[in-house]
Amino acid sequence: MAAESSFDVVSEVNWQEVTNAIDQVQREIGTRFDFKGTKVAITLENKELTLIADDEGKLKQLKDVLDSKLIKRGIALKSVDYQKLESAFGGTVRQKAKFINGIAQEHAKKINQLIRDSKLKVRSQVIDEKVRVTAKSKDDLQDVMKLLNAADLPIPLQYNNYR
Missing domain, CATH: 3.30.70.860 (Alpha-Beta Plaits)
Known part of the structure; x- marks a missing residue:
């Protein structure tokens, strides 16, 4: 017995919640005053995030917005592995992030x-x-x-x- x-x-990682969080971030980018007229973008392709911004300061703000949306969606920040910062086309900076699964x-x-x-x-x-x-x-x-x-x-x- x-x-x-x-x-x-x-x-x-719950991929549906990740997608929802990224959609929320994209909507917030379009409405925030400090992102108006800047090159700020976030994309998810092949389960890898790409963050693009004018400079490191804007990229840090974008990461803060992303982190807050992920937390609200119940995704632990430990599951996001940010890669090194790199220069991108047109004087922008780019950072990739992978999810630990x-x-x-x-x-x-x-x-x-x-x-x-x-x-x-x-x-x-x-x-x-x-x-x-x-x-x-x-x-x-x-x-x-x-x-x-x-x-x-x-x-x-x-x-x-x-x-």
């Missing part, structure tokens, strides 16, 4: 190590780009969730398939 419970630790091997190893070091009676294993945690007690699984939430990991974590 000792049925086991489990859940998956994942790092996923899935848990990389080094992060999965770190999560497994944290779970093992906690001495909780659970098992964890890496499956593709997620970590499955299994235990006999649901309380132990909840303790693992608390442990991972308290850990300062460079990626956002979600928990799904809780059974």
